[in-house]
Amino acid sequence: MTSPQTLQAAPLREALLAALGADAVLDDAAALEFFRHDVYHGAGMPLAVVRPVSVPQLQAAVRACAAAGVAMVPRGGGASYTDGYVLDAGGHVLFDLAALDQIEIDEPNAVVTVGPGTTWAALRTALAERGLRTPFWGPFSGLVASIGGSVSQNSLSHGSGAHGISAPSVLSMDVVLASGELLHTAPTSATRNYGPDLTGLFTGDCGALGIKAAIRLPLLARREAFEAVSFAFDDFASYHAAVREAALERLDDENFGIDLALSQGQIAKQEGVATKAALVSQVMKAAPGKFSALKQLAGMALAGERAMRAGEWMHHFILEGVDAAEVAAKSKRLRAVLARWGKEIPNSVPGFVRTLPFAPLNNVLGPRGERWVPLHGVLRHADAVGFHAALEAFYAARAADMERLGVWTGGMFSPVGSTGFLYEIAIYWPDVRTAYHERVLDWDFLAKLPAYPANPEARSYVDQLKRDLVALYAAHGAAHFQIGRAYTYRQRLDARADALLLAIKAQLDPQGLMNPGVLGLG
DSSP states (O other), X not given: OOOHHHHHHHHHHHHHHHHHXXXXXXXXXXXXXXXXXXXXOBOSOOSEEEOOSSHHHXXXXXXXXXXXXXXXXXXXXXXOOSSSSOOTTOOOEEEEOTTOOOEEEETTTTXXXXXXXXXXXXXXXHHHTTTEEOSSOBOTTTTTOBHHHHHHHOOOSBTHHHHOSSGGGOOEEEEEOTTSOEEXXXXXXXXXXXXXXXXXXXXXXXXXXXXXXXXXXXXXXXXXXXXXXXXXXXXXXXXXXXHHHHHHHTOOXXXXXXXXXXXXXXXXXXXXXXXXXXXXXXXXXXXXXXXXXXXXXXXXXXXXXXXXXXXXXXXXXXXXXXXXXXXXXXXXXXXXXXXXXXXXXXXXXXXXXXXXXXXXXXXXXXXXXXXXXXXXXXXXXXXXXXXXXXXXHHHHHHHHHHHHHTOEEEEEEEEETTTEEEEEEEEEEOOOOOHHHHHHSOHHHHHTSOOOOOOHHHHXXXXXXXXXXXXXXXXXXXXXXXXXXXXXXXXXXXXXXXXXXXXXXXHHOTTOOBSTTGGXXX
């Protein structure tokens, strides 16, 4: 007997083939098995994966799905781990937007327009040739992370110290709605703030309101002069106090913190890459002069593993300026602030990040080949130390089971402007790799790692651990980026805000076909 899903899929498949061509419609078993996974786990099987190469093709595919009443799920670079593009129910069409990767630089007007599938690494390369950059310029996963995905999820990393998360760096967008119509969020690229901020509706929407077709970002001049500064702290309260004060100063272009567990695990694994000859040439190119490059390489070599064991909590800053004098002045002030709470340590970690800002995606597995999933919360400063104490108690209560199952954790941290503190937890456990890992990661890299058998007990434990940690974040009032289906959102809104959100969703997607379930929306 033919299932209703198959009956529904047959005419839809024909419509998609007519709109896109056979090369842009994937429904073979291997492709669907890969695309039903994100970094963390797999969910329901899509009916098909479509890969439009133009905005008209994207619109045609959306119209075909809307006519068939089939859910549409957009996928950016695929580095999500919060169920942002995996759907438990399955039976959807997944939109792989990687081929929409155009970059149009309007230098006279200081604007760049990109396709949603453009990676941050590709954009950085294109702009660097002209001495330009965007304010926010990508997460650490920018080799694969797309601009459309980052804008849809909200993202934090490169440029965030000076310019905030990804959302403020967007001037306007073109969005394909569930009807296939194209919506322009602003009538001009001169400013985002022309009346109510309609562009803001589509930042952090997780694709619930439409599929991004084009994104406009402002341009800035690149600053080649820089200095990396690192400090270590003996206790979390001192660490948080130092980071809070540094955020008020707003001296750095970017900064991030790591605890000792993560420093000696994942970060140390990345640091080892710095010894390879291929990285030497990148250091030479990145530094403003040959002497500066040699000095940086020498510092990284001398620091070695010492920088990985310098303290329980370590924070790293990259400061930029028009010349060495500006950078020196910023660094002097930053050191004076941080020295009240901690001690300066070798700066090899931020030096490495400055040289290689977009590392390979190898860190989606642990340092010994373990499975990995992170989660995070953005806390008020007044809640950060209390959350940390609660987390320590949380771990203590579960220590025996975690040790028995080989589950371990590390932490990464960052201020979010002057008002928030991002506390990210990375969870590792021994388990079999998925189709995602086998396809995305290099075989030579995988061959060097242990391979684990399927471990359903540890996997189930991590699933529950993750849910319990999300509840702990909620109990401390944390906000979240990359909400997807992993974090609560609607439940946190007051009744009027929730009604407004539902009205917007109903207006833009009356059938509820756009990425159903994200943000708590049907």
